Amino acid sequence: MIKVKFVVNGKNVAVESSPTKTLLDILREDLGLTGTKEGCGKGECGACTVIMDGKAVTSCIVIAAQLEGKNILTVEGLSADRIGKALQDAFVDSGAVQCGYCIPGFLMSARALLEENPDPTLDEIKEGLSGNICRCTGYVKIFDGVRLAAARLGK
């Protein structure tokens, strides 16, 4: 067991864990933050995406031993984040949500994208979201959501 201290959604947390426990399991099981989802457990579907020190990462392949001092943003922290809130609102307004299970991951990838590129083209959106899989929506309204958020933030 190791002790790691890091920041989640602006709050300091300390967790005792086996060094190989994944960030995803720590969020869901130790911290009760079930908004971050598991779709594959192998970094293939993007459902567990969170932002770690400004970069979108799949939390199912980040382990406890890597977490010391890290700053993590999850879907539960998005409402307090300017870009995150705009994305949440735009996803709701665009009809980007169906079963919604992949949506937290998409929101996190989109948050990382818009921070780096506030006015992305459709191809840049597709590239930014290409690590996330959605089975319900056909992606169209998710792209709409990102564009709408970018437009609203640009005003």
Next chain:
Amino acid sequence: MTTIFSLIVTMVPPHLNPPPQGGRRIERTYEEWKRTEVESVRSKAKAADMAAYKYIGKRITRIDARPKVDGSLKYPSDLYVKGMIWGRVLRAKYPHALIRAIDTSAAEKLPGVVMVLTHKDIKGINRFGIERQDQPVLCEDRVRYVGDAVALVGAETKEVAEKALELIKVDYEPLPLLIDPREALKEDSIKLHEKGNIVHELHFTRGDIGSGFAGADVIVENTYTMQMMDHAFLETEAGLASVDKDGLLTVQSCGQYAFRDVTQIARALNYPEEQIRMIEPYTGGAFGGKDEITVQILLALLALKTQRPCKIWFSREEHFISCTHRHPVEIRMKTGVTKEGKLVAHEVWVLQDGGAYATLSGPVLCLVIEHCCGPYLIPNLKVDGWAVYTNNGMSGAFRGFGATQAHLAMESQMNILAERIGMDPLSLRAKNVIRRGDTFGIGEEMIMDFGVDQSLEKAMKHPVWTDRERIKREGSSGGRGDRGKKRGIGVACCFQGSGLGKGLPDYAATTLELNKDGTVTLFQGTIEIGQGSYTGITQIAAEILDLPPEKIRFVGADTKRTLDSGTTTASRVIYAAGQATLLAAKNFVEMLKGEASKIVKSPPETLLVEEGNVLNRSGRKTVSYREIASSLKEPLRAEGVFHIPVADREFSMGLPHTVFCSNTQIVVLDVDTLTGEVEVKKVIAVPDCGTVINPINVEGQSEGGIVMGMGYALYERNVIENGYFKNTGLSTYILPTSWEVPEIETCAVEVPEETGPFGARSVAEVVTTPTAPAILNALYDAIGIRFTDLPVTPEKIIDALERKKKKQ
């Protein structure tokens, strides 16, 4: 000749208790419906009235969108409770073997292991299956596919549970495999089940097939083969179960029919039905893949045995190998047409690989047969179909439910025939469509309005179709397109029944209850699996109650709180549960008026509802829903029950439907002749789902269905070799990603369904069916090669192009 009887006897009986005290129920069968409601629905659904609706046809925000974007909504996999244990399943090591012995002693000794269970711990029939119960919960002496469950471990952590699986010793004796469905049909093949390898067979003839073909000018014969496909919903199967001190077992899990799951748990474990409560919360996708039992019985067994709360959550790999898939099917079709474009004869042969157990192979075959002519009239028909057992995984319900496979073949045939007689492919379709009053398919009569002709007409007038020669030239090399690119434009059409079909109980029921604060709780036993039906149903209630959707609280599937409302499958929810809700709401309004009349001292018939108030016609006397609620001792409660109409005559076979949706799609794609890659550029969809209750949701279903259809046509396949799954991850099972998404335009035609709520039918399945055949037809248009084997990968395209070059 047919085994339809087994379908009927094993289905769940209705769970409709009498209405509670102080409540009232309205129930409508189709016969009653015809007498009382049809004319009014017909007249109200006219366009002029649509504008007058407040909530119907409007782009209302989904009721579940906000908790889904802020991470607060709890899916089945998000349920954790203090003191719970983790369950893990030991799957079969071989696709076909005898079990000589199971030794769990080493596993039981591992610290942290609570219990290891085998078939010996099960008191009931230890079998499940929607149509017939032939699948073991935990195998006794034989395994028939690699997903078979052999033992169940309960442990304090999932890591310990996983480790314990490795310590269970199973002594197997491998048996020869049955992996070729053609082999399964042979008399002398290995028998996977006591009664043989045939799950279901169907044979149907109409007219005189011989003279039909004799009258044809062109006859086309082809064999189409379709792969196994995975639902690949993002949330794998999960749930939580617990038992209270009185023995009430509560299972919260994914699923598509909570009431039937109770029956299946009770039967398998011999536990009383009334002691089981099933709750099926918002689920992370299903598409038919959560229709059959997945985690439910295992959860119940572990909770009952350990008396601890327990959680089971299948891994992605476990999902791929153990759960149902879209059936691999081989379809041979011989179709005759006159040179004037009249379809005259159609001979169809179907072989469907159902895998190890029955689940819904029989009903899927029924729908392959029912839809094998497409939405067209063909006077002379001969169909023979078999669904067989093999050791190739499991196949069952999947969006389209056999209609997908039938149309892949038929819609390819239609384009080939059209080319051979020199006719526009949409015109050939339009010439043969089923219309109201026609007898078609397996002898059904189209007694309702059916919008396929209008869907085709709208597609034919679409600028992408009328201007297709120019669009095609522009995209191909020689035009302005890239070197080596060839553009093609293809169409396909489809239809599909709403509901389960004649022979199965098919009804829906909604309860409405007035809350003290004047809001209303809507109890509905179907499940929100992503399709948006809870929002549509809320809109229907909101319209009748004249109450904003945010003032309606939705309580979903819970067998102790909601009425049985049937399955969340078969394109039936918005149609049937929507209609039940409309009935409940009308009933509710009458009751509100009755109570209000006592307060405002005016007769109920002079009262109206408006914005959460009941008022008299002059608007002078008003009483709010809240005031009515506080005047009552018992909460006001109303129910509505709707029975899906079925034909009043008997059929020799199948599950014939009465209400049908349809869809036409146009696909524009580019083929890179150097790499074999296909880029789908644009898809136009013209669904007829009756009145559109919520345009955003219909567009969303259409877009998702199209991209799923692209996966079927071009990328996806569960690869099974000698009974073993070869691609069990999302990097080897190839799904469409954001890069593959084309431009999509959905322009619905709205032919009102007279028995549907506000004229609505449904949309869930027809949105995906035409995509794959339209892609095959567009590929032919682009490179002149007819593909009949899915998925059409770049390798197949390059091979075919090289073969074509050699021939020239």
